Amino acid sequence: xxxxxxxxxxxxxxxxxxxxxxxxxxxxxxxxxxxxxxxxxxxxxxxxxxxxxxxxxxxxxxxxxxxxxxxxxxxxxxxxxxxxxxxxxxxxxxxxxxxxxxxxxxxxxxxxxxxxxxxxxxxxxxxxxxxxxxxx
Ligand SMILES: [Zn+2]
Ligand SMILES: [Zn+2]
Numbered sequence: 001x002x003x004x005x006x007x008x009x010x011x012x013x014x015x016x017x018x019x020x021x022x023x024x025x026x027x028x029x030x031x032x033x034x035x036x037x038x039x040x041x042x043x044x045x046x047x048x049x050x051x052x053x054x055x056x057x058x059x060x061x062x063x064x065x066x067x068x069x070x071x072x073x074x075x076x077x078x079x080x081x082x083x084x085x086x087x088x089x090x091x092x093x094x095x096x097x098x099x100x101x102x103x104x105x106x107x108x109x110x111x112x113x114x115x116x117x118x119x120x121x122x123x124x125x126x127x128x129x130x131x132x133x134x135x136x
Pocket of ligand 2: 028029030031032033034042111
């Protein structure tokens with residue numbers, strides 16, 4: 001049986017459940033992701049939209065369109081960014097809002113060539129100065 005993954009925002013008013021496996025957990029260190037995630041980098045994994053359900057608070061979500069059909073959805077009460085959307089459907093989740101251990105680790109760090117001057121990168125993880133060769 002697939003373990004149910006859950007997530008929620010900082011204030012707890014918005015929560016979701018996901019019945020599949022997170023795919024391609026990654027961290028992007030570009031300047032856009034730093035601002036979008038209010039952190040040194042993004043931490044994000046893709047989900048299968050058909051297995052994703054909002055449990056509560058969906059009406060509190062606000063979408064910020066980031067371009068090319070993509071957007072980020074955040075809680076309008078506390079500001080946590082919960083998920084990425086592509087053409088209106090949930091595309092992935094921010095790992096910071098996932099509860100507990102979702103059973104994945106960040107597999108690659110991308111755009112480390114434009115990381116913040118103050119960030120110290122971890123050892124032993126695949127890194128790419130820009131987009132990875134397969135460009136997902
Ligand atoms: Zn919230
Ligand atoms: Zn980025």
